[in-house]
Amino acid sequence: MIAHNLLYIIYFISALLFIGATQGLATPKTALRGNNFGISGMVLAVFATLLVLPTRNDLGILLFGLLAALVGVFWANKVQITKLAQMIALLNGFGGLSSVLVALAQLVGGKGYSFDLALGITAGGIAFSGSMVAYVKFQAPNFLPDQFVKLRHFITILSFAATIFFWALFAVYHQTNALLMLSAASLVFGFGLTFGVGGADMPIVISLLNSCSGFAASAIGFSFSNIVLIITGAIVGTSGLVLSHKMTKAMNKSVSQVFFGGGQNKQKLAQTNQIAKVSSPADAAFLMQNANLVIIVPGYGMAVSGAQHALKTLAGILENKYHVRVKFAIHPVAGRMPGHMNVLLAEAKIDYDKVFLLDDINPDFETADVAYVVGANDITNPAAKTDPSSPLFGMPVLDVFKAKTVFFVKRSSGTGYSGAQNPLFFAENTMMLYGDAKKVTEEIIADL
Amino acid sequence: MTTLFLISIFVLSCLIGILIAKDVTPALHSPLMSVSNAISGIVIIGALSSAAYANGFNTQEIISLFGVFFASLNIFGGFVISWRMLRLFKKRKEK
Structure with a gap:
């Protein structure tokens, strides 16, 4: 019980450090300190977790965690500053993917129906596939064929309907298979949503996807009753929403215009003498x-x-x-x-x-x-x-x-x-x- | 912990997030996104627990380990990128 309470306190401190990190980014003077707060919070939470966990699979955890750390540090150090936007999109996608994987692992491990896991899968799936589309758009703008762009509303609506359907199926029948289908539908939904978005709207989409992966982490937090996940996910989620709201205001657009509008009158207007x-x-x-x-x-x-x-x-x-x-x-x-x-x-x-x-x-x-x-x-x-x-x-x-x-x-x-x-x-x-x-x-x- | 308690924590955190992000200067929007992206890798806690409580080397374990991998990539990549960006802003201030 003492260990449990101590862990709770450590998690709470780490959540406070994350709040401090975001707060620090308000001005250039405190920004670097904010980043350090973020790192400290992460180190604290991860070590505390590693200490209290049963030591059954330590080797695998260390291997996977450290390998990713090496790849991440090396890669982020090498990438050119001009390619930052796609790098952030890619990393954000990985965060979303991780939420999906955790939720799936929980279900495979025998955890029954839960609203939080379904939510984590949906938000994480959208964040993952959406970020991948954004990444591809940055790297190779002409890679995605035009025929797909025309079909995108169809894909979006269909996958959205599928997402809702599998949610209902999962809630009623509590079947793991429904959840696998839900993951697939969410991935396609994220894909359809971001697919037709024009380059100028990218700042809005990138911060919305960021927000999605935050809320996914929060949802996973509910399933583990873990406050640091809930608090951090909520802060990331809302700050992403605030940023995209600022961006939509700067463009005088609504979010639905970003995802569903644009692109139609291209040919008509481009002609001029x-x-x-x-x-x-x-x-x-x-x-x-x-x-x-x-x-x-x-x-x-x-x-x-x-x-x-x-x-x-x-x-x-x-x-x-x-x-x-x-x-x-x-x-x-x-x-x-x-x-x-x-x-x-x-x-x-x-x-x-x-x-x-x-x-x-x-x-x-x-x-x-x-x-x-x-x-x-x-x-x-x-x-x-x-x-x-x-x-x-x-x-x-x-x-x-x-x-x-x-x-x-x-x-x-x-x-x-x-x-x-x-x-x-x-x-x-x-x-x-x-x-x-x-x-x-x-x-x-x-x-x- | 009751669900209601967790929900109230969530709602309060959302309010804090809105209040903080509202005042961020436009020049720092990119770093804010980058840092918040890095800390969303906190989902690694879930992946770690999920991996540790698996019964031996089974499907749950394998999926969780990949969860650990991608979350860790998100964390380390994210913090390094943010640090590189923020250093640019700091240098200019000292001049």
Whole structure:
């Protein structure tokens, strides 16, 4: 009994450490401490558990646990900062998978029907397959064939119905087989849900999947009557929900629009007879060095080409050699995960006080001589403010069009993920620079 | 422990989660996701218990051990990634 109470107290302390970890991430000053709190909480909970467990299968546990630890540390150390988003998606999927496996193991081991296990399987399964789809979308955007995308609503609805059906079957007949089918249905459901999601909506989806794996852990916690699992899972789950709520607000979208809308009017809108003006890096260099204020707007294209270091160099030359003020403008949903651009700019050691968020920078575009848009599209689309028929209408955007001259770096003349045509490309003061974001930026630097 | 007690713990934790995440500065959204992703690997506790209470080397044991494997991967990978990200933010502050 004493050991039992002690374990309870240790679990509670570790839960408090996890709360402290999340709290620490509120400001950059305390963020690293937050991460250390998280690690301490984990070490405490795992060691306490290992100490009280019967020593029957220690060797297997240590082998599997340590092998994964080695793989995880090695891998996470090696991955490039520009590939963070997919790495986080993958790891999140593994967390979800683990919840599914624990629930299945409990059932195979003879534990009868429980609501918590079914819930753990569903949430974990969605987190796992959804994250895998997200990962594949990042790694190979064209890997998933278009035919599937057309079928996705069908797949989603069917697998959702199947999920409900097996829940009911399991609840009534308490059969393990029903639960195996439930796992399969949840996996397909997660797959169908994330399958058709456009790249620009990824920040919302990634944080929702994160939330799912948290709630899955919480559900498993109910089955073990374990408070550290319940508390931690709930905090992860709700913080994921809060993040995705912030993201949907930044895009003026509802969650159902993210999963079920989009993609339909792509062909219709992409056609236009207007011609965009193409410019050269030398022109851009000339206008930038004679400017008073240059605002750089990064998007996913910067992440793909890893252009953040070149941008840092560009900003440095403009400021020191030509005394131009340089600012960076960040849209909340630029990139593929919440806060994606901030991390990349931090990696290039670009000063904090030069980086501005949507509402803080928008008034500055009026006085800017040059806006340099690096691989961003939808987040600069003025149609979001003016054209009610645009799929982006209502989304807060960066007022790039107010700058005297706008340079757009793009790989091709295509539309953004929303499929909406960006009228800014054809505006009087817009110049296109086609090519890889990093290469184009380096060519501008060479001309300075 | 009664289910009602556990449910109240759950609801209170949800409230704490909402209150904390609400105030996170946008620049740290990615690290927050990464850290919370790493700590959701706490499900390893469930996997460990499940593996330890298996009757010998049976199906339950094997499935649980894979649970341990993936949760551990989630934890270690997650904390290393978060640490790498947060170090970037810290360096810049000191300058």
